[in-house]
Amino acid sequence: MAIYVDNVKIKWQGREWCHLVADSLEELHGFARTLGLKRSWFQASASYPHYDVTIEVRQKALYLGAHQGCRRTIISCAKAMKAEQIALLHKPAPQQLSLFFENNAYDKS
Template identity: 60%
Template sequence: MAIYVNSEEILWRGKLWCHLVADSLDELHAFAARLGLRRTWFQSSGYPHYDVTVAVRARALKLGAIDADRETIVDRCKRLKIELRQQSQTPAAP
């Protein structure tokens, strides 16, 4: 399992932003928590990911995230989307 972050650097609201994804949702949320990200910042519609500033990206890389290209980010997001769909179809335990 791995965490991935790109260097997209999209300008929005005066800051440069990148995307943080992982091989699994559990791993993504755990890593995001280590970075101090709120779970409410997780973007589940479209491609599941966290947006992170370039400063947070640098911290993520120091903690072991992999610098990923666009193709890798999109591939992992597609997998996370499938995982989200499967979770929503699983009945909750009583």
């Protein structure tokens, strides 16, 4: 498993920004916490799941073990995380909950 950060340097609000991705959503969120990023900053609805980070945060990420990601790597991780995100959204309710709803003891009708 690995964390990747690109070097696209998108200019926005007077700063330069990059993308932080990983091999899995769990790993991405864990590393983002380590960097001090808020979970609400996660770009879940973007074309691919990622965190936007400034050049300064990019440097910190690299120092903490993130890899410089080329376009191919970033896209590959992004596709995998998007598929993971979709699978999580369509994951069935846990067995215990579905049993509760099927055999609701509170339903006296």
